[in-house]
Amino acid sequence: MHTQLTQPACWPEFAFTVDCTAREKGVAGRCGTLQLPHAVLQTPVFMPVGTQATVKAMTPEELEEIGFRLILGNTYHLHLRPGEQRIAEQGGLHRFSGWNGALLTDSGGFQVFSLKTLRKIEEDGVRFQSHIDGSQRYFNSESVMEIEHKLGADIIMAWDECAPLPCTDEYARQAMERTHRWLLRCISAWKSAGCRAEGGWPQALFGIVQGGTVQSLREESAQFLAGQNLPGYAVGGLAVGENPEQRRQAIEWSVRHLPAEKPRYLMGVGLPVDILDAVERGIDMFDCVLPTRNARNAQVFTSRGTLNLRNARFQQDASPLDSACSCRVCRRHTRAYVHHLFRANEILGLRLTTYHNLAFYHNLMSEVRLALKEERFAAFKSSFLAEYLIEDEAPETGETRDAAP
Amino acid sequence: MHTQLTQPACWPEFAFTVDCTAREKGVAGRCGTLQLPHAVLQTPVFMPVGTQATVKAMTPEELEEIGFRLILGNTYHLHLRPGEQRIAEQGGLHRFSGWNGALLTDSGGFQVFSLKTLRKIEEDGVRFQSHIDGSQRYFNSESVMEIEHKLGADIIMAWDECAPLPCTDEYARQAMERTHRWLLRCISAWKSAGCRAEGGWPQALFGIVQGGTVQSLREESAQFLAGQNLPGYAVGGLAVGENPEQRRQAIEWSVRHLPAEKPRYLMGVGLPVDILDAVERGIDMFDCVLPTRNARNAQVFTSRGTLNLRNARFQQDASPLDSACSCRVCRRHTRAYVHHLFRANEILGLRLTTYHNLAFYHNLMSEVRLALKEERFAAFKSSFLAEYLIEDEAPETGETRDAAP
Numbered sequence: 001m002h003t004q005l006t007q008p009a010c011w012p013e014f015a016f017t018v019d020c021t022a023r024e025k026g027v028a029g030r031c032g033t034l035q036l037p038h039a040v041l042q043t044p045v046f047m048p049v050g051t052q053a054t055v056k057a058m059t060p061e062e063l064e065e066i067g068f069r070l071i072l073g074n075t076y077h078l079h080l081r082p083g084e085q086r087i088a089e090q091g092g093l094h095r096f097s098g099w100n101g102a103l104l105t106d107s108g109g110f111q112v113f114s115l116k117t118l119r120k121i122e123e124d125g126v127r128f129q130s131h132i133d134g135s136q137r138y139f140n141s142e143s144v145m146e147i148e149h150k151l152g153a154d155i156i157m158a159w160d161e162c163a164p165l166p167c168t169d170e171y172a173r174q175a176m177e178r179t180h181r182w183l184l185r186c187i188s189a190w191k192s193a194g195c196r197a198e199g200g201w202p203q204a205l206f207g208i209v210q211g212g213t214v215q216s217l218r219e220e221s222a223q224f225l226a227g228q229n230l231p232g233y234a235v236g237g238l239a240v241g242e243n244p245e246q247r248r249q250a251i252e253w254s255v256r257h258l259p260a261e262k263p264r265y266l267m268g269v270g271l272p273v274d275i276l277d278a279v280e281r282g283i284d285m286f287d288c289v290l291p292t293r294n295a296r297n298a299q300v301f302t303s304r305g306t307l308n309l310r311n312a313r314f315q316q317d318a319s320p321l322d323s324a325c326s327c328r329v330c331r332r333h334t335r336a337y338v339h340h341l342f343r344a345n346e347i348l349g350l351r352l353t354t355y356h357n358l359a360f361y362h363n364l365m366s367e368v369r370l371a372l373k374e375e376r377f378a379a380f381k382s383s384f385l386a387e388y389l390i391e392d393e394a395p396e397t398g399e400t401r402d403a404a405p
Numbered sequence: 406m407h408t409q410l411t412q413p414a415c416w417p418e419f420a421f422t423v424d425c426t427a428r429e430k431g432v433a434g435r436c437g438t439l440q441l442p443h444a445v446l447q448t449p450v451f452m453p454v455g456t457q458a459t460v461k462a463m464t465p466e467e468l469e470e471i472g473f474r475l476i477l478g479n480t481y482h483l484h485l486r487p488g489e490q491r492i493a494e495q496g497g498l499h500r501f502s503g504w505n506g507a508l509l510t511d512s513g514g515f516q517v518f519s520l521k522t523l524r525k526i527e528e529d530g531v532r533f534q535s536h537i538d539g540s541q542r543y544f545n546s547e548s549v550m551e552i553e554h555k556l557g558a559d560i561i562m563a564w565d566e567c568a569p570l571p572c573t574d575e576y577a578r579q580a581m582e583r584t585h586r587w588l589l590r591c592i593s594a595w596k597s598a599g600c601r602a603e604g605g606w607p608q609a610l611f612g613i614v615q616g617g618t619v620q621s622l623r624e625e626s627a628q629f630l631a632g633q634n635l636p637g638y639a640v641g642g643l644a645v646g647e648n649p650e651q652r653r654q655a656i657e658w659s660v661r662h663l664p665a666e667k668p669r670y671l672m673g674v675g676l677p678v679d680i681l682d683a684v685e686r687g688i689d690m691f692d693c694v695l696p697t698r699n700a701r702n703a704q705v706f707t708s709r710g711t712l713n714l715r716n717a718r719f720q721q722d723a724s725p726l727d728s729a730c731s732c733r734v735c736r737r738h739t740r741a742y743v744h745h746l747f748r749a750n751e752i753l754g755l756r757l758t759t760y761h762n763l764a765f766y767h768n769l770m771s772e773v774r775l776a777l778k779e780e781r782f783a784a785f786k787s788s789f790l791a792e793y794l795i796e797d798e799a800p801e802t803g804e805t806r807d808a809a810p
Contacts, residue, residue, distance in 0.1 A: 053745060057752040060737070082720070082745045090723060090741055098737040315487070318495060332465070332503045336495055340458060340487045347462040347752060 011037040014154070014204035014231050016263045024378050028255070028282040031372050034263060036154035037201035038094060039069035039102035043263065043284040044368055046275070046361045047104060049292065052077050053087070053097040056292050057347075057354045060099045066327070066359050067366075069101040070154075072287050075147055076111035079137075080130050084150035092152030092199040103153035104287075107144050107208075109160040109236075110268070121161070123178070141185035145193070152197035157234060157267075158186040160208040165241035172212030175237075176221050179210045187228060204231035206265060209254040212237060213246045222257035232263040235283070239268035248277055255282045272301065272364055272388060276381045279368055286365075291357035296350045298342045301360040303384075305392025307335075309353065314339040321352075327359035416442040419559070419609040419636050421668045429783050433660070433687040436777050439668060441559035442606040443499060444474035444507035448668065448689040449773055451680070451766045452509060454697065457482050458492070458502040461697050462752075462759045465504045471732070471764050472771075474506040475559070477692050480552055481516035484542075485535050489555035497557030497604040508558035509692075512549050512613075514565045514641075515673065526566070528583070546590035550598070557602035562639060562672075563591040565613040570646035577617030580642075581626050584615045592633060609636035611670060614659040617642060618651045627662035637668040640688070644673035653682055660687045677706065677769055677793060681786045684773055691770075696762035701755045703747045706765040708789075710797025712740075714758065719744040726757075732764035 015035040022029045032043040048055045048063060051074045055063060063071060073093050078084060090096040093103055112119055112126050119128035125140025141159045148156040159182050163175040190205045197203045207225040211217030225233055235254045238247050251266065258264055265285035266278050275286055291301060298310040302322035307314075309321075320330035321338065329352045341349030364384075371380035420440040427434045437448040453460045453468060456479045460468060468476060478498050483489060495501040498508055517524055517533050524533035530545025546564045553561040564587050568580040595610045602608045612630040616622030630638055640659045643652050656671065663669055670690035671683050680691055696706060703715040707727035712719075714726075725735035726743065734757045746754030769789075776785035 052749045052751055053742070054751050054753040057756070059753065059756065061733070081749055086721065086741075089721060090739065096739075096742055096745075098739075098742065316491065316494060328466070334495065334501075334503075336491075337458070337501055337503065340501075344457045344486055346457055346459050347755070348459040348464065350752070351462070351464065351756075 011201040029279045036102040041069040046365045047287040049289045073105045076108035084147045088150040104155040105153040107157040107159045110162045113162045141182045145189035152199045155204045158183045176210040206232040208234045208236035210237045218253035222254045234265040251281045295353035295357045304390045309338045310342045329356040416606040434684045441507040446474040451770045452692040454694045478510045481513035489552045493555040509560040510558040512562040512564045515567045518567045546587045550594035557604045560609045563588045581615040611637040613639045613641035615642045623658035627659045639670040656686045700758035700762045709795045714743045715747045734761040
């Protein structure tokens with residue numbers, strides 16, 4: 001199987017086209033087409049998180065059925081288990097996980113920095129201890145690029161320092177400058193590999209804007225990155241403790257200096273309301289563990305807000321999870337049944353809520369794209385929120401990204 | 406939804422037709438067609454076990470996709486949680502669980518007797534304590550018939566005493582005689598309900614042959630049951646500690662006195678080899694938790710025996726779970742990937758093994774039916790076993806039925 005994949009092939013190159021940009025007042029959102037070696041898809045897009053080579057509790061077929069074409073893998077987790085070498089020997093992460101669509105791998109920066117006591121930051125990189133077996137590990141620009149090269153995602157993220165919030169302006173500057181120095185080394189390593197995965201297809205490197213919640217740093221970082229002429233850019237260092245207003249500002253300060261013709265990815269965000277805020281500010285790509293993680297705690301996203309189906313009030317509720325949803329689960333199952341499954345600790349319970357939540361996010365993005373195209377994003381956002389906030393139980397948020405355990 | 410189901414409808418009646426009976430020497434197997442209110446299916450048939458209103462880790466769509474049309478529900482478990490009343494209010498077990506095919510419910514006898522210290526057998530019935538909340542419960546013929554009436558399965562099993570093996574001949578006789586007295590009361594209760602479920606469709610009552618491993622008792626029990634002219638008969642009290650030879654004998658002693666024109670169901674059995682033994686002796690219906698339970702421990706059934714995919718030797722094994730299998734899992738995934746999923750405690754691992762194991766059992770039964778029709782069952786059985794025993798790791802067996810925890 002491996003041999004077959006390394007044969008020369010005419011892989012589609014990375015390309016991004018902005019198909020339309022909102023002309024509504026106060027709306028900087030846009031619709032685009034993202035062409036990747038393994039898929040073509042429309043933006044703004046939500047990417048489910050497949051931490052350990054699987055979107056938890058979902059098969060690849062189910063993700064395809066909902067309509068996803070691009071999912072995430074986590075470099076930190078995959079490096080520790082089963083290891084990039086073993087995945088490369090199985091033909092890369094696509095083939096290993098049976099996923100026919102496109103993949104993006106993060107750099108492991110968020111996970112390594114979330115280890116706190118188990119890690120040591122040096123100028124060159126970060127020493128850390130595996131949470132699985134306690135072994136000593138070391139990530140720097142070159143090692144992370146090598147891991148991502150072997151995993152073989154369509155989009156790879158640069159190695160960066162994700163500073164926790166709040167932090168001092170001084171620390172935010174240091175982390176940002178380190179991230180920039182590391183980025184230059186990532187670019188060299190990426191170019192040395194011919195900008196290709198071990199499997200032979202093109203890999204697009206995205207740089208990550210840092211700078212905490214400081215305007216001057218965010219702007220400096222975005223300008224520095226824009227100067228590197230990379231295939232795409234991410235806004236990082238968010239969903240780590242800031243409030244919504246700080247996040248909106250950090251996005252605005254970053255986006256205004258990023259080139260309009262390149263895709264923009266907001267890492268680890270978020271709830272539907274956060275996504276709408278960010279789309280409005282020109283973000284094209286999203287990922288977040290909330291739809292899948294909260295599903296495993298019986299929480300479902302609906303057009304009228306989130307609900308926890310363990311709650312006794314759903315015991316005899318014969319309505320679907322979301323009466324406005326037409327996903328496979330909502331067409332077949334009732335809240336009463338899913339309530340029973342969670343009370344009885346049956347795996348099918350979290351399977352059904354996970355599927356529905358991902359379908360909810362996918363449908364939200366379809367509606368977002370349509371509203372942008374039809375120049376009615378502002379109206380869509382306010383009517384969505386008016387409905388959404390009716391019954392919203394204020395979901396568990398906690399970490400919105402898959403930290404190291 | 407409930408209202409809709411209780412409307413009068415022209416439900417198909419229960420019917421069983423023997424389509425062919427083997428004329429091979431030493432083979433008493435036969436192929437049949439079982440018509441139930443919610444499905445028509447071919448026998449010999451294997452029924453997956455849906456203990457708590459779900460076949461663990463499977464959706465109804467997946468069961469349909471594999472080809473199952475008849476699954477089990479457990480009266481004991483469903484009575485305790487969520488309770489038959491709540492299920493009836495949701496339109497019965499079919500509708501509650503989103504299952505469009507047919508259902509069979511057991512009587513709870515096996516589970517209640519497996520409680521051992523928590524239960525007390527009386528002439529009338531059995532007192533026991535709920536394993537969930539410790540509450541006092543009481544099962545007798547009338548209460549079990551009422552529960553099964555409310556659950557609304559297509560086939561309902563009579564309330565019986567499943568004596569553990571080994572036991573004295575004297576105890577086996579007492580349990581058998583009690584089972585017969587209880588059966589007469591079950592028949593009365595069933596007839597009082599018009600032989601129909603609360604939802605309005607016909608329910609077929611099956612009696613259960615008991616008698617342990619004693620020839621005279623098995624024969625007496627089968628003769629007594631045959632005299633009741635029920636829609637079908639089960640061979641019970643097996644898969645509870647007997648050896649394979651004792652089981653084969655108990656089946657033969659029972660089957661020879663059961664009417665050829667009625668379906669025969671061997672409860673709780675078993676491994677592929679046990680199923681082939683029983684088909685050869687004229688059994689038409691099977692259920693067993695092994696394909697699903699063992700799957701959750703990473704054990705897969707293959708044409709060359711069982712394998713445990715947690716084993717390190719599968720770490721780099723790029724072959725499918727069973728190279729002779731064409732199920733959805735075997736077409737897409739490798740042993741190396743499933744090995745990784747189990748090592749990483751990912752839910753997808755047990756989803757894939759569960760799906761495959763059920764497909765394996767379903768395919769086995771298809772091959773069994775074809776071999777019977779083509780008068781080559783003996784040859785099929787010996788070639789299957791020759792291949793199957795090559796690598797068989799001697800699967801965990803333990804309980805083959807879902808006892809009370």
